[in-house]
Amino acid sequence: MLYDKARDFLRAKPENEENDVGRSAFRRDYGRLLHSPSFRRLQGKTQLFPGHESDFFRNRLTHSLEVGQIAKGIALRINATEPAFRDDPIDVDLVEFAGLAHDLGHPPFGHNGERALDDCMKKNGGFEGNAQTLRILSRVEKKELRSPDDGDVCGISADGTDRRLGLNLTYRSLASVLKYDKQIPLRRHKNAPLMKGYYASEDLLVKSIKEHVGTPSTTGVFKTVFKTIECQIMDIADDIAYSTYDLEDAMKGGFSHPLQLRAMVLGRPSLAAKLLEKVKREVADITEPDLFSAIDDLLNLDDSGAATNSLGSYETSKLVASDGMTRCQFFSELVDQFMRGVGVDLLPDKDVRFSRITVVRDIRIKIETLKHLNFLLTIMSPRLKVVEYRGYDVVKTIFETLDSEEGHLLLPDDLRLMHERLTDTDSKRRLICDFVAGMTDRYAVEFYSRLRESGATIFKPL
Structure with missing residues (x-):
């Protein structure tokens, strides 16, 4: 028909x-x-x-x-x-x-x-x-x-x-x-x-x-x-909002800051393995180096390339979590980066209704990593589990x-x-x-x- x-x-x-x-x-x-x-x-x-x-x-x-x-x-x-x-x-x-x-x-x-x-x-x-x-x-x-x-x-x-x-x-x-x-x-x-x-x-x-x-x-x-293409766009928009803004709320609530999240993943092999398993559901060919690279890009706040456990990096990380303007800028840039990674593949007959929404691979890995990291460290925390x-x-x-x-x-x-x-x-x-x-x-x-x-x-x- x-x-x-x-x-x-x-x-x-x-x-x-x-x-x-x-x-x-x-x-x-x-x-x-x-x-x-x-x-x-x-x-x-x-x-x-x-x-x-x-x-x-x-x-x-x-x-x-x-x-x-x-x-x-x-x-x-x-x-x-x-x-x-x-x-x-x-x-x-x-x-x-x-x-x-x-x-x-x-x-x-x-x-x-x-x-x-x-x-x-x-x-x-x-x-x-x-x-x-x-x-x-x-x-x-x-x-x-x-x-x-x-x-x-x-x-x-x-x-x-x-x-x-x-x-x-x-x-x-x-x-x-x-x-x-x-x-x-x-x-x-x-x-x-x-x-x-x-x-x-x-x-x-x-x-x-x-x-x-x-x-x-x-x-x-x-x-x-x-x-439909509208449903697909809604789906990725939900992932973008959920992965970034739930983490922003977690930082405002005092649950974490960027360097703390990074240190927890790098310092707990069991957490890294669990996170990798969850991200694989959306990015089947992801490797452990891919995961650590995404975490580094997302949460390493030291642009100079110095050791990320330096006092300056720590203070910057705490500032992202506690200062409203700094935190807003940090997450606004993430949302913009993620949105720019979204594209579309047309159907062979160029029917736009069911054309496939695509996400650049490294952006998809970052979205899924943030989403599941926040779930594992905040939503699964004892304080929220009681609720x-x-x-x-x-x-x-x-x-x-x-x-x-x-x-x-x-x-x-x-x-x-x-x-x-x-x-x-x-x-x-x-x-x-x-x-x-x-x-x-x-x-x-x-x-x-x-x-x-x-x-x-x-x-x-x-």
Whole structure:
């Protein structure tokens, strides 16, 4: 079937929309996301450090804003430098939309909240942040129903049919957040690891997305990959933001400084081996000298070539971590360097939709090294692990309570009615999972305290 670009702009439910001057269908989608409750709630979800610790540190919302800006910057650069994209440019509204939406599905307490919900849902389709993002945009958000004309505004009809359409976005916008083209099995073993993909409940939607957006070439490296160029740009922008700015927050929080990180890797062979193993997942042919060279380029602050354990280098390293202007300059230069390492390989037929985003090898190694180094030394530190374990228990307790015999009676009124109308266990548990996943960290703690402690006043609604 020949690709019809106009099909990108179609929605599950047609709307009488006029393209105002300067406002495309993708710009409408951008606006719908920006005004949605799910997007606002990202301000209350942890990025690296819990929000109550300081207003300085990034949360999921500010991280998403940074990813959106980096993604847009990459798209603008490709449009300006690649001849094939001058006549058919990447839509920057769509790229920015993908960056802003990419973390929408993350539950409270980050990856430990994700693990808790996946453990609860192993027999009912699992849980995963990217899959939840697609579900929020296409189903959970409360903007559009398939057939609300009967006066019944409940998302589940009286016969148990789910008629929710979420934000009723264009198919191309939905494709921009579909990172993993694989369905998560409905039933998995209790010890199975977390699996990335999309839920069985969105299987028909994914098929519809592919029908409208099209599929990649059936030749070469693109044979089995469904990942639009906007989604790929969002993905690398997320890696750039995550690898640099989480480390900046860690330095501001007093967890490390550049020379300390360098010394820990060079002085602990077991850490270096673990780091090399993680980077190999993205750069298969990386060697130990490649890794140490990247660390040297990233964290050696002595331009004179003198010994890096000199007092001058140490003082400079401490200054990067403690002085706001120096730290800002250090990480701004890293982000700029990483963005300039991003390029694109066109498909043989010059179809830009599924053209492959590339990253210069040494830049990819640096991004992956920083990302995993921060994970191993900061996120896995005892101080943050205490917070993670607490979050796991909070999320799992809330889910199991709501899923108990009369637990649905604790749901807000609109969700309670939907739960009563649903006719199968998988759908009922998915509804509860949606509710818990949408909680902010603070709200989850407050809800937990109502269940296990004295909690807030009963006159404050759930």
